Every structure is written in C-alpha cells, then in structure tokens.
Amino acid sequence: MASSIQHPDHTNWSCLPCIGKEESQPGGNRSTLTSNQRNTSSDGQAVMQPTEEMLASELSKLSVQERAQAFDDVHCVGEDLQETPEMLQKSLADFEQAIQKERNAVYEMALNQNREYVEDPTFRLKFLRANVHNVGKSVRQMLSFLQYKAKYFGKDKVAREITLDDLNEEDKRLLWSGLYHIQEERDRTGRTIIHWFGSLLGRFRAENVIRVTYIVWINIMLPDPVVQMKGLASVYHNTSRTGEEFVMPGMDFVLTVTNVTNSFPIRYSVMHFCLQSGEGNLVLNNSLLGSVLTDLPLYTKVRSRIHVGSIIELQYELRSHGIPMDTFPVDINGNIRENVLNAWLYKYQREQGEGNKLSPHTGDGNEPRLAEGNKIIPAAWNQQLLLLDNTQSLDHMWPVVAGENNNLQLPLAAAPTPFAQALSVKPTENDVLLGRGRFTQSWPGNIKFREYLENQSEDYDKVPRKDRQKRAIELTHELIANGVRFFEQNAAGVWEEAEFTTSMKKVSQLFRSIRKKK
Secondary structure (H helix, E strand, O other): OOOOOOOEEEEEEHHHHHHOOOOOOOOOOOOOOOOOOOOOOOHHHHHHHHHHHHHHHHHHOHHHHHHHHHHHHHHHOOOOOOOOHHHHHHHHHHHHHHHHHHOOHHHHHHHHHHHHHHHHHHHHHHHHHHOOHHHHHHHHHHHHHHHHHHHHOOOHHOOOOOOHHOHHHHHHHHHHOOOOOEOOOOOOOOEEEEEEEHHHHOOHHHHHHHHHHHHHHHHOOOOOOHHHHHHHHEEEEEEOOOOOOOOOOOOOOOHHHHHHOOOOOEEEEEEEEEOOOOOOOOOHHHHHHHHHHHOOOOOHOOOOEEEEEEEHOOOOOOOHOOOOOOOOOOOOOOOOOOHHHOOHHHHHHHHOOOOOOOOOOOOOOOOOOOOOOEEEEOOOOHHHHHHOOOOOOOOOOOOEEEEOOOOOOOEEEOOOOOOHHHHHOOOOOOOOOOOOOHHOOOOHHHHHHHHHHHHHHHHHHHHOOOHHHHHHHHHHHHHHHHOEEEEEEEOOOOOOOOOOHHHOOOOHHHHHHHHHOO
16 A cells, blocks of 8 residues: 655644554555655655556555465564475475476586586576576576676686676676675565665666676675575665766666576575665656566566655555665765665675675775774774763674773664654654553553554454454554554653554554453
C-alpha cells in the first residue's frame, strides 16, 4: 500500500482509522514530500507512478503464497532458504544432467582450462541457492556468468578466481570512490546490506562498474553462507556528495550493467530505491528505474520498493523495514559519511593480505589506516562523537576508533543519527510510550493509539489466528509510515525509540487486551 509519510511532529491521527482496512495494494511504500521541499508530494507520486504501477502489475501475477513470501521478505520477517541433504543431492544431480544438455562454447572453454572450477559442487550450489533451487534457471545463469566473465576479464580467466590484481587503474579508482558500501550492521533478519550511490555511476564506464561489482558481489559478499541462505538487502541512493554534480548514467549503460549483474549468483531478498527530494531528476530516475526493474528477474522485481522523500523520511522508512541506522552511510543532513564509507574494503584487504597497495593515496592525510585487531583509525575524526555516553558498551559496534589517551572505544561515524542517540529524539504528543503506569496510559499519543486500535479491532479479530502477526506487522508499518513513533525507557530512565519488533508486539498485546474487555 502506498503510504504517506509526514513529519513526526505532524502526525495525522484522524486519517489513521482508514489505513489498512482496504486490501494492501502491491508495489507501494511510496513516501510523500513535505511542503518545504523542492518537489511536492503530488509531483513525486505522479512522476514515479508508472514504475509503481509496473511493480503492482508484476505482483498481481503471483500466487497468494508467493505474494505473502515477497511481502515478508520486504518487511524483514521472511524465512531463510530451507534445504535438506536429500534436496541438495537431487538439485546437484539434476544440475549435472541439465548442464550436459545446455553446455556451450564458453563452458567447454572453462572445462578445458580448469574442470574442477566449473564442476565444484560449492560453485554450482551458489547458483542453485540464488534461484531457490530452480535448476533450469541456475544452469542458464551459470552459463551467462561464464560468458560475461570471459568478456570482461578475459577468456584466459574464465575458469579461475578473480582477484584485486585483475582490476585496472580505473577499476581501482571506482572501487575506492564509494560507489558501494557494505553496512557493518545487518538488517533485522540478519541479512547483509549493500548500499550503492547512483550519482557515481555516470562518471565511469560500464565495464569498470561490472568488474568492480564482480569483486564486491562474488569475492566479498557471496562467500558468506548467510548471504547464500538469507539473500541480500540492497539500498540504492540518489544522494551525491556536497558540491558534486549528480551525473545520470545513460540508458545503454544501465541496461548493460543490469544484464551482466543479473548473471551473478546473488538472491535479493529486498531492493530499496531511495530517491531524495531535490537530488537528480525524478523523471529520469523513473525512466531509468523502470528499465532496471523491467530487466530484473521476477523474484527480485516483486521485492523492490521505491521511496521518495527527505533524507529523514527515507531513513525512517528504511528503519521501519529493518535497516539499522547506527552505521548507515548517509547522515541526517543527507551527507555521505566519508569516514565509514570504505571501512569494509580496508577490512577485506587486511583479511586477504593485500596490505594497502590499493589504497587511494590522496596526500591530504585523511586516509584511514589499519591498526591491530582490524580497527580503522582515521587521521581526523568528528569530535561530536565525544558526546556519546562513555559508560555505554560499544564493543558490538565496528569499525571503532582507538582513543590516544585512554582505552575508550568510540564508533567510527560522522554526526550521530537521531535514531542512534536517545537524547536527540524527544517524544511528542503523537508518539506512543511503552510501559506501565498512569503517565504512559494518560499520554495523548497512547490515548490516540488505543482509539485507533479499537477502531481496527473488529477487522483484526476476523483475521485467522495464523495471520494475525502479519496483520500486526502491516499496521505497525502503517503507523510508523504516518509519523507515529514508539518509545521505551532505557536503564537510565531516558526515553529512546523502540525497535520495530518491540513496537509490533505492543500492537498485538493491545489487540488482545481490547478483545478481553469486549
């Protein structure tokens, strides 16, 4: 369902009782824009409508079960790929039979170069998992993968692993440009999150983007069994660096890169396209995104969502979909957080024993350097981080900065986001406070919350018991999308924003309480 995001201080509770009573419309999650932004809400919705309608049309082709699975994946409550030893054995046997029927010249070339490479069960299993064990699709994807590998890396490399040494100087500049960012935190279901910045695509040739994407996808992310079993969460940004012109890539460029990367054995559990208002051109974004989505496999296409709005609205929307904000690569002002952008790449180099030979030496002294324990120490770091509560344990956060005069470890990040710092977010009268006692019960937002759920309770009770959790998830998303926030007190008594799961449980709990009083 297309949702209207408003500023948290301007929540329109009066329109909430009608939310969710209609059947959810596929392809939605569109955010409207506030009046002080360059594009009006109607402009953003109207411009992106053709792409949204295409997504809705694709969703309508699915069975009820397939739509439910896609919905769960998008909203971060989906299940991992399920496998059994018998299933693996059968899939691999069927794969061998199919490849014998469809083998082509590039496959023969690979066999002659290195039979073990193309016949390795772990190599073939990556394609099977990427296609949810659809053998026919897996075989065709592997053949395309080998074909493109020969084209962009050379025929002599079709049956061997590609390394950083196979990149040319232009590839290396792109690798370090910040086109891609692997977020250190995973999403709510444990999926790896890859961010990519469209403003950089138009500055390089398609072949450079393809080779760099290969390194990031195939060498860095795919070896992780979690990526193979859970899939990947992808987030596209049209954000550009301050003072940097947004260079829109051409249509031929986009289609070439999309076709090649479709051959990579990666399964996307969700794709978020975040279009910040005032960045780039929504008309061109709609045209390009429409072309990209049209060329994507159906599995990926129906798990794609488009969000339009301010950076705070976009971050709030992503957070409601399970994307954490502590190590998010864009700050609340819409600026790219340069001092975390390539931390994942330095870590990969360190693990591969590559040293710093690919490091982009700008000569300005701002390059991060590696310390013991894979920690990243930048030459200069934001003093605002000292505002963090020094008593809080930050051992779970990576990368970290080692203090010079003490053993305190602080997160390597730019200015904290409002979601990471409880003190920078204050509940309003439209927000819901979790907890017991007269104070929370009489809070204006809690009163409106109860009234809203009371209006929804009759329809909720008609939902089969096995589907009620899903309905609670839907309603929680709708509340958050409309500016309602949920807060809970930490051990220090400070109100901080609650996790989505906690908020959803509160919705379910209140429905049960309402039912008991009837």
